Amino acid sequence: MAAGMLTKQATFNTAKFLNDVNDANAGGVIVSLPAGAPSPAVSQDIPGDRIVLDDATALALSDTSIGTLFGGVYQYVKTTAVTRPAQRGCVAFFKTADLGVAYNVYSDPDPSAAVPTHIAGIYISAPTSGNYCWIQVAGAASVQFDGAALTSSADGQFVSAKVSSANATSLGYPADAGAATSNVTVSALIGVACGLPSSTVISTVMITRGTFCGRI
DSSP: OOTTSSOOSOOBOSSSSGGGOOBSSTTSOOOOOOTTOOOOOOOBOOTTOEEEEOHHHHHHTOOTTTOOOOSEEEEEEEEOOSSOOSSTTOEEEOOGGGTTTOOEEBSSOOTTSSSOOOEEEEESSOOOTTOEEEEEEEEEEEEEOOSSOOSOOOTTOEEEEOSOTTTOOTTOOEEEEESOOTTOOGGGEEEEESSOOOTTSEEEEEEOSOSOOSOO
16 A cells, blocks of 8 residues: 555554564565565555554554553654664654655754754654654654653643753653643644653653644
């Protein structure tokens, strides 16, 4: 199925679990075939592919030693940052220069932005820099919160990426938005907290910023 389609329901996973996928090549291992041999009839993942999972399927595709996945939309992308995300739950950013060219994401925000606003989704693992993986782009996601004390902690509060370029580290950890202020813009918004968010740990966030990044 072409990446231009909205979603695909059947997928060929190169790992048993979705959050274990860490492909050195797009779609997984490249197999050398004898001259004249037909290519295997396998629907491999290509950058931009999106899948929709319900809670039960997301759980079945979770390597729980890494974390539990929830129902939502996931996208196959290439992580191209110099440094890999420190852990699952970090923000995946895209950069303006890549729009319409490739499904590249980064663990650090676009340096051309005054604040980290080009949010692609949330890493569900810590892939190797330059490799292909799945990120979550919609649904209830496990998000790593910054170590700074939260200004407030409430179910349903706004959650944004760090709103200061000085604080936007290569880890891309989000900070809580607290009450709506001039610093919290739609472009920096990740979603809303599900339950009480806590600093320094994984908290659940319902991604509300939109489902897709890159070209359709």
